[in-house]
Amino acid sequence: VKKALGEEGVTLEDLDLPDIEQWIDEGEKQENDQEIDESEKDEKDLSDDMEEKEEEPKEEKTEDEAKNEIARRYRVSPNQVVHIATGARSKRVTDKDYFQGIAKWAEKYDDIFILPGKDEYSWETIGVDKEGKEEVINNRQQEGKNPDVTIKMENENSSNEEIEEVRPLAMYKIDNRTSYAIIRDNAGKTQAVLCRQEEGKGKEYWGQVIPEAQGKNVREASVESREAISPEHYSAYDLAKRGKAYEDAKSLEER
Numbered sequence: 001v002k003k004a005l006g007e008e009g010v011t012l013e014d015l016d017l018p019d020i021e022q023w024i025d026e027g028e029k030q031e032n033d034q035e036i037d038e039s040e041k042d043e044k045d046l047s048d049d050m051e052e053k054e055e056e057p058k059e060e061k062t063e064d065e066a067k068n069e070i071a072r073r074y075r076v077s078p079n080q081v082v083h084i085a086t087g088a089r090s091k092r093v094t095d096k097d098y099f100q101g102i103a104k105w106a107e108k109y110d111d112i113f114i115l116p117g118k119d120e121y122s123w124e125t126i127g128v129d130k131e132g133k134e135e136v137i138n139n140r141q142q143e144g145k146n147p148d149v150t151i152k153m154e155n156e157n158s159s160n161e162e163i164e165e166v167r168p169l170a171m172y173k174i175d176n177r178t179s180y181a182i183i184r185d186n187a188g189k190t191q192a193v194l195c196r197q198e199e200g201k202g203k204e205y206w207g208q209v210i211p212e213a214q215g216k217n218v219r220e221a222s223v224e225s226r227e228a229i230s231p232e233h234y235s236a237y238d239l240a241k242r243g244k245a246y247e248d249a250k251s252l253e254e255r
Contacts (some may be wrong), residue, residue, distance in 0.1 A: 033165070064214055070113050082114040082182075082192045083213045091211030093194050094230035099210055102194065103174045105137060111213070113139075114182065114192050114236055121145040121180050123170050139172040142179050147171050151181060151195055151207040152246060154225045171195065178233065180227075181207060197227055199236035199245050206239050 002012065032042040040152040064078075071078040084090075086106055090098040100106035108227040118125045120150035122145070125137040143149050147168055155162040168181035181193045208221060234242065 051116075066111065066213075067113070070115070074115055076116050079189045080116050082190055082210075084112040084114070084210055085213035086110060086112065086190065088215055091224060093208055093210050095226045095233065097230070099194070102178060103180070105139075109135075114190070119145075121170050123172075125172065141174045145170070147181075149184070149203045149205055150192060151205045152243065152248075153193065153207045153209070154221075154228065166193075168193070168195075177236065179205075180210065181205075194229060195237060196231070196234075197236060199240040199255040204243055205241070206234075 005015075014075050047201075065079050067083045068078050071081050075140055084106075086098070086100045086109055090100065093099050093102065099101075099112075100109075106112055106127070108129060111128040113126045113128070115124055115126070125139060127135050127137050129135070147170065149168065149171070151166050151168060152163050153166060154162070155164050166183050168183050171179050171181040177196060179195045179197075181195050183191050183193055185191055192210045194210050195205040195207045198204040198206065204244065206229060208225060210248050211221075
């Protein structure tokens with residue numbers, strides 16, 4: 001039919017008819033999609049059956065529920081709350097250190113929540129011990145409100161080890177060489193970042209997102225990223241050299 005119509009200078013589109021090859025391809029695709037959907041449904045049914053057979057119910061609240069509960073009580077959005085778990089649920093921030101290994105005050109708490117305070121640039125850090133008792137941790141705010149500093153961070157979602165620069169909403173001192181900052185990601189979600197200062201400038205830092213108990217950044221960062229924030233691998237002088245190399249590369253790209 002296509003050949004005969006072609007000899008007359010008419011196409012299938014002119015007659016509002018589908019292309020037969022495309023029509024067959026779409027039909028096969030629909031059949032394959034249907035088979036995949038049925039297979040996934042069978043797997044889900046099997047998984048649900050196995051869950052129903054579990055004898056011991058889970059008594060502990062999930063991390064999301066804990067975050068939602070504290071967000072409700074303090075009347076903020078869950079996206080504004082950072083939930084850092086300690087103990088067995090910890091995730092490493094540097095190549096081998098957990099947050100409570102860096103911030104010694106965190107060792108006595110099972111959970112740590114960071115949430116908005118009285119304004120955009122004031123944040124509260126709350127520790128919850130194993131008995132469920134809450135305590136406000138009064139860490140000294142560093143660089144003042146709306147700090148005029150830059151934090152360089154490796155973009156874990158980039159395939160070419162891209163560096164991104166962020167401005168923190170607030171920073172709080174851990175010790176003379178480290179601090180933690182509050183930032184917002186591209187989706188507006190609050191994140192806590194472990195920071196180390198470059199030697200010399202005073203306004204330049206390198207940072208690594210502190211993994212949450214549960215959420216979008218629950219996994220540990222790559223080994224290379226965690227080594228870059230570790231004082232055992234990079235001194236303040238090394239960070240300054242790394243920052244200079246980054247600035248040179250950025251300047252060359254702009255030129």
